[in-house]
Amino acid sequence: MAFALEKKAVAGWLERLLKLGEVIAPTRSPTGDVLFSNIRSGSDVAWDLPNPLHPPKEFVLPQTDPLVQIKGNGQHHEVEAIHDSRRRFLVNARSCDVKGIAFLSRMHEMEPADASYLRRSNNLTIISVACPTPCPSGFCICTDSGPFLNDSYDAQLTDLGESYLVEVGSAKGEAAVAEGQGLFRRASDDEVSQRKRLEETAKRHFGDETCHFGAAMRRISTGRVPDALWEKMSDWCLECGGCNVICPTCYCFSVKDLARDGAWVRCRLRDSCQYAAFTLEASGHNPRPEKKDRMKRRFFHKVSAQYYTRDGAVGCVGCGRCVQVCLGATHMPAVVAAIRKGSWHE
Amino acid sequence: MNDVFLPDLARLTDLCDETPDTRTFRLHFRDSSKGKGFRFLPGQFIELSVFGYGEAPFCIASSPTRPDALETTVRRTGQLTDALHKLGDGDEVGVRGPFGNGFDVAAAEGKDLLFIAGGIGLPPLRSLIWNVLDERSRFGRVTILYGARTPADLVYKRELEEWRTRSDVEFHVTVDSAQPGWTGPVGVVPTLFKKVELHPETSLAYVCGPPIMIKIVVQDLVAIGFKEEAIISTLERMMQCGIGKCNHCAIGHRYVCRDGPVFNYGQIKELVD
Numbered sequence: 001m002a003f004a005l006e007k008k009a010v011a012g013w014l015e016r017l018l019k020l021g022e023v024i025a026p027t028r029s030p031t032g033d034v035l036f037s038n039i040r041s042g043s044d045v046a047w048d049l050p051n052p053l054h055p056p057k058e059f060v061l062p063q064t065d066p067l068v069q070i071k072g073n074g075q076h077h078e079v080e081a082i083h084d085s086r087r088r089f090l091v092n093a094r095s096c097d098v099k100g101i102a103f104l105s106r107m108h109e110m111e112p113a114d115a116s117y118l119r120r121s122n123n124l125t126i127i128s129v130a131c132p133t134p135c136p137s138g139f140c141i142c143t144d145s146g147p148f149l150n151d152s153y154d155a156q157l158t159d160l161g162e163s164y165l166v167e168v169g170s171a172k173g174e175a176a177v178a179e180g181q182g183l184f185r186r187a188s189d190d191e192v193s194q195r196k197r198l199e200e201t202a203k204r205h206f207g208d209e210t211c212h213f214g215a216a217m218r219r220i221s222t223g224r225v226p227d228a229l230w231e232k233m234s235d236w237c238l239e240c241g242g243c244n245v246i247c248p249t250c251y252c253f254s255v256k257d258l259a260r261d262g263a264w265v266r267c268r269l270r271d272s273c274q275y276a277a278f279t280l281e282a283s284g285h286n287p288r289p290e291k292k293d294r295m296k297r298r299f300f301h302k303v304s305a306q307y308y309t310r311d312g313a314v315g316c317v318g319c320g321r322c323v324q325v326c327l328g329a330t331h332m333p334a335v336v337a338a339i340r341k342g343s344w345h346e
Numbered sequence: 347m348n349d350v351f352l353p354d355l356a357r358l359t360d361l362c363d364e365t366p367d368t369r370t371f372r373l374h375f376r377d378s379s380k381g382k383g384f385r386f387l388p389g390q391f392i393e394l395s396v397f398g399y400g401e402a403p404f405c406i407a408s409s410p411t412r413p414d415a416l417e418t419t420v421r422r423t424g425q426l427t428d429a430l431h432k433l434g435d436g437d438e439v440g441v442r443g444p445f446g447n448g449f450d451v452a453a454a455e456g457k458d459l460l461f462i463a464g465g466i467g468l469p470p471l472r473s474l475i476w477n478v479l480d481e482r483s484r485f486g487r488v489t490i491l492y493g494a495r496t497p498a499d500l501v502y503k504r505e506l507e508e509w510r511t512r513s514d515v516e517f518h519v520t521v522d523s524a525q526p527g528w529t530g531p532v533g534v535v536p537t538l539f540k541k542v543e544l545h546p547e548t549s550l551a552y553v554c555g556p557p558i559m560i561k562i563v564v565q566d567l568v569a570i571g572f573k574e575e576a577i578i579s580t581l582e583r584m585m586q587c588g589i590g591k592c593n594h595c596a597i598g599h600r601y602v603c604r605d606g607p608v609f610n611y612g613q614i615k616e617l618v619d
Contacts, residue, residue: 067351070397070440075357077397077438081349112589115349223618252593255351255586257400264398266351271592279594281584282402282424285557287597287619297596297619306599 002187002195003166003177005157010164013180014042014091020179021087021123024059026052036090047159051094051135053321055248059088060101060120061108061270067116068266070257082265085119089176093128095146095153096138096319100248101126102152103313107251116268125172127155129164130195132202137320139210139333141203145317148199158195165195211332213303213314216339221305225339230292232344233335236328237291241272243331246321249302252278273298299335350589353395353440354380358433360417364501368466369431370407370419373441386410387448388473389580389608393588394418395440396429403585403603406444407469409476419469419501445588446607449474449552449578458486458548462563464535464555465494468501470580470607471554475509482514487549489516489542493535493559497521497528516542535559536566546571553579564611574612581607581614 005013017023018041025045027037034052036059039045071078101121108117131140131147140146149156154173157164165187168174177184219225244250254271257264271278274294280286288294301307302315322331338344360372375381386406395401402424408417422431433439451474459478463471478485490509494500500519509517518538520531531537535555551572553563560579567577583595583602590604597617600606609617 067349068353072438073397075436075438077355077440079353079355079440081352107591110590112348112350114591116351251591253586254592254594255400257395257398259398266395266400268351271594273593279584281582282427285582287583293619300598300619301593301596304599310599 001168002192003168003184004160004187004191005164005166005180005184007163009180009183010045011042013183014039014045014089016179017089017091017176018042021089023089023091024056025091026050036093039091045092047092047129049092051097051319053246053324055097055100055246055319055321056090056093057097057100057104057248057251059090059124061104061117061251061268063270064258065116065253065268066265067255067268070264070266081115083119084116085123087123087125088120089125089127091127093126094131094135094319095128095149095156096140096143096317097248098126098128098149098153098156099140099143099145099313099317100319103249103311103315103317104251106311125154125176127157127173127176128153130156130158130199130202132159132198133205134202135320137323138318139206139320140318141206142211142213143314143316143318145319147202148195158198160191160194160198163191165191167195211316211318211336212340213316213336216299216336217303217305217308217314219339220300220303225296226342227292229338229342229344230296231290233330233338234291234295236344237274237295237330238328239274239276239291239294240327241274242325242327243298243322244272244274245270246325248317248319248321249315273301295330295335299339302332303336351442351587353393353401353442355438356441358437358439359435360415361435364419364503365421365499367423368419368421368501370417370502371430372408373416373418373439375441376438381413381416384413384416384444386444388451388477389449389470390444390446391470391585391588391603391607392418392441392443393445393585394430395442396426396433397438397440399426399429401440401442401586402426403445403588405470405473405580405607407472409473409480411477411480419466419472421466443588445585445603447605449580449608451477454478454550455484456486457550458545459488460542460544460549460551461488461490461492462535462551462553462555463490463492464559465499466501467555467559468492471552472502472505474552479512479515487516487545488514489544491518491520491535491538491542493520493522493533493538493555495522497525497530518542534562536562539566539570544570546573546576549576551577553577568611574615575610577611578608579611579614581609583607 595602
C-alpha cells in the first residue's frame with residue numbers, strides 16, 4: 001500500500017511521533033559533524049544532509065550496551081537484566097542502513113535469540129528515504145541494499161518534489177502512518193510509476209566500477225587468495241578498527257564490567273576483529289597473531305560463501321563508509337577488486 | 347526470550363589447590379532449582395563471572411554422574427583468574443551455561459578409551475574420565491596417559507593415585523623434568539605410548555593439552571593407525587559470549603563455543619581460518 005504525504009505536512013507527522021517516543025534523524029552537530037541524534041521538534045529534520053559517518057546501529061546495538069546490573073559484594077550479590085524498551089522512530093535513514101539493521105536483526109534472532117538487541121529493534125520503526133542518486137563512495141547496487149528498497153523497511157519515502165511517496169513495509173510502518181491520520185492520502189498510479197522511474201534512473205547513475213563480489217567470494221571461500229596478497233594488503237592496514245566502528249553490519253563484541261555509581265554494570269562493548277587482542281588468550285597464545293590473519297578473517301566473515309549461506313547476504317551493505325574512513329585504503333571495494341585481479345598496488 | 351547474558355549466582359566451596367597456580371572450585375547455585383536443572387555433558391563449559399572483572403570460559407571439570415559437585419579447575423593466568431583465586435570459601439560468582447557440544451558419551455559405549463592429557467589439559471578429560479569410571483561396565487579398556495612439566499604441575503594428585511591403583515584402569519604419568527623425590531618416568535607424554543598396548547581399531551583417543559603436545563600426539567596416533575574420527579580433542583579459544591555471537595572464537599564459519607569445543611581430528615583439519 002502506498003500513500004502520499006505533502007512535504008509541508010511532514011513536520012506535523014513527526015510531531016505526533018514525538019509524542020509516542022524518541023525520533024532520531026541525521027542532524028548537524030555544533031562541531032559540524034553529521035550524526036544520527038534525537039530531534040526535539042518535527043521541523044528539526046534536515047532532509048538534505050549527507051548520510052552520517054556513523055550508522056544508526058547505535059540505536060539497536062550501542063557501542064556500550066548495558067546488559068546486567070550487578071550489586072553487592074563478597075558473599076551476596078544481586079544481578080538484574082537491564083531492559084531498554086524505549087520506542088524509537090528512525091527518520092531519514094538511507095536504504096543501506098535499513099539493510100544494515102535488517103542484517104544485525106537476523107544475527108541476533110538466531111538461536112539463542114538476544115533479548116537485549118531484539119527489545120530495541122522491535123521497538124524501532126524505520127522511516128527511510130530512497131536515494132535518487134548514489135552517494136560518492138556508495139556501491140549499494142552491488143549488495144542488493146539500495147538505492148531504493150523493496151523490503152526490510154517499515155516505511156520508505158521517495159522524494160517526488162512537493163510530496164513524498166510513502167510505501168509501508170511492515171505493521172510498525174503501518175502504525176506510524178496511522179498516527180498521521182488526515183495527513184496522508186492514497187498515492188495515485190502516476191505517483192507510483194514516478195517512483196519506479198526514479199529508481200531506474202538512480203540505478204543508471206552507478207558506474208561500471210563498483211564492487212564485484214562474485215570472484216572474490218569464490219576465492220575467499222575456497223582459500224584461494226594467496227597468503228602473499230593478504231600480506232601485501234595488510235601492510236596498508238593501520239589496525240585502527242575504524243572499518244568495524246562505522247560498518248553497519250559489524251557486531252563483534254566483548255563483555256566487560258564497568259563501574260557505575262558504586263556498582264557494576266556488565267556491558268557489551270563493540271569490538272574490532274582487526275585488533276590483535278581480539279583473539280589473544282590469557283595464556284599469551286594468539287591464533288591470529290599477524291595483521292594478515294586478521295584481515296583475512298574480516299573478509300572471510302563478510303564475503304565468504306560459507307557466511308553468505310548462513311546469513312543470506314554478504315556482510316556489506318555498500319554504504320561506502322569504509323572507503324571514507326580507511327587510511328590505508330584497504331576498504332571493501334579495494335580488497336574485493338584486488339582479490340579479483342589477484343594483485344595489490346605496490 | 348531469555349536475557350542470555352544474565353548469570354546465575356553460585357557460591358564457591360571446597361577450594362582445593364592443585365598446584366601453586368591452579369585451584370579447583372566447587373560451585374553451588376544459590377537458587378537450588380538452578381542446580382538441579384543444570385544438566386551438562388563432559389566437555390561442555392561455563393562462562394564464569396568474577397563480578398567487577400567480567401566473565402571467562404572454563405571447562406566443567408566434574409562429571410555429570412556427580413551432579414552435586416559441579417567443579418572447575420582454573421590456572422591463575424590473567425586478571426580475571428587472578429581475581430578468582432583471591433575469592434574464598436562462600437564467595438559468590440556468576441555462572442552461565444553449560445555451553446558447547448561436549449563429548450558424545452553414547453558413542454564411546456563399548457569402545458576402548460585412551461585419554462591423553464598434558465598439564466592443565468586434564469580438567470576437561472577428568473569430567474569424561476569420571477563419567478566413564480562411574481559407569482565402568484559400559485566401556486571397554488580405559489587407558490590414561492598424563493604428563494606435566496614438573497611433578498608440582500600435576501593436577502588432581504589424589505585422583506591420579508586412585509587411577510594408578512585401580513585394576514580396571516591403566517594409568518601412566520610422566521614429567522618433562524624431574525624434581526627430587528620423583529621416581530616415575532621423565533619425558534614428554536608421547537614417550538608413554540611405548541608403555542601401553544594400543545588397539546586403534548577398537549579405540550577412541552581423547553587428547554587435551556598445550557597446542558604443541560596435541561600436534562605431536564595426534565601425529566603419533568595417526569601413525570599408530572587411529573582413524574581421524576577416532577581422535578577427539580577439545581579446542582580453546584577466547585570466548586566471550588558462549589553462544590556464537592561475539593565472534594571471538596570463530597574459526598572460518600565455525601564457532602568453538604557452539605560447534606565445539608569438542609571436535610574430532612577430521613573436523614579440526616577442515617577448520618580453516
